[in-house]
Amino acid sequence: MHRLRWLCPVLLALLLIPAAGAANRTGYRAVSGLLSDGRLAFRAWTEADGPRLLVVDPATLEVAVVSGLPVLEPPVPGDTTLERLRAAARLRRGGLQNAGLRLGAPLRTGAWLTFDLCPSSRPLDRSLFIDLEPDSRPLPVFLEVSGRWMATHSDDLAWLEGERDAGRLNITWVNHSENHFYRPGLPLDKNFLLMPDTDLEAEVFTVEQRLLDRGELPSVFFRFPGLVSSPELVDRVLALGLIPLGSSAWLAKQQNVKTGAVVLTHANGNEPEGLEVLERWDRRHRPDLATGAWHWLGLSDWIGAAPPPY
Secondary structure, eight states: OGGGGTSOHHHHHHTTSOOTTTTTOEEEEEEEEEOTTSOEEEEEEEETTEEEEEEEOTTTOOEEEEESOOOOBOOOOOSSHHHHHHHHHHHTOOSSBOOSBOBOOOSSSEEEEEEEEOSOSSOOOHHHHHHHOOSSSOEEEEEEEOHHHHHHOHHHHHHHHHHHHTTSEEEEEEEOOSSOOOOTTSOGGGSGGGSTTOOHHHHHHHHHHHHHHTTOOEEEEEOOGGGBOOHHHHHHHHHTTOEEBOOSEEGGGTOOOOTTBEEEEEOSSSOHHHHHHHHHHHHHTHHHHHHTSSEEEOGGGGTTOOOOOO
């Protein structure tokens, strides 16, 4: 209860919003087992018509929901995209800031474009997506969604889905925690997800269920709020089957975009300076984007793109 004394009235109201999936899904939990087709199950739950599994293809990172309860075999580590990225993230587990994947080694020139959607009273920066969308193919974006942003921005979320359905966006949904707790003035080692009494599983699972309730598929990526974590917290996220996603180019901090970068901006109305940097970069490189000399990279571009040693 100690948090409630400092939470603003708006956030207090948000905490009263029912958790996603509570009415039609039970027993949501982490599992780890291989299906006969080689896919890895990492979540299980029960719905009214039977059990479900959330599974990932270790080679492609594509996620799917499987009905029923097939026999699961113990996972065996192998040389897969999933295992290589998990190993790279594990190497970047130290310190308090920016754990996880920062750089990839792409097969062609490009970078991964990520947008954090932390809780915010401001609307989505829709014009940015419209400006960035190319004419020839969907724009690949990694959207780091917090549950409280989803709960209060249903119109913006539907707009993003509409852009995806129209073939203008290629979205990978990244978990950014349910509440994105933050208290100004607290030291980093006691802030964000490192606040005492934080329930990590609830922070992770509720976002996943919000996405599933909309018919969306959560990816196996997770971004720590504020990019703040600890080695122990990284290990716990990895144990939940997720890959921590850091950044090598937080644009509002004047970090440069380079080949293989994981670019970070906020599209929740709270970081206009980062969006201005991105728009200027995009205008300068529009000819390269048009000819394919430079690409914004998507989920499939992690295949064969194991990050370099840190």
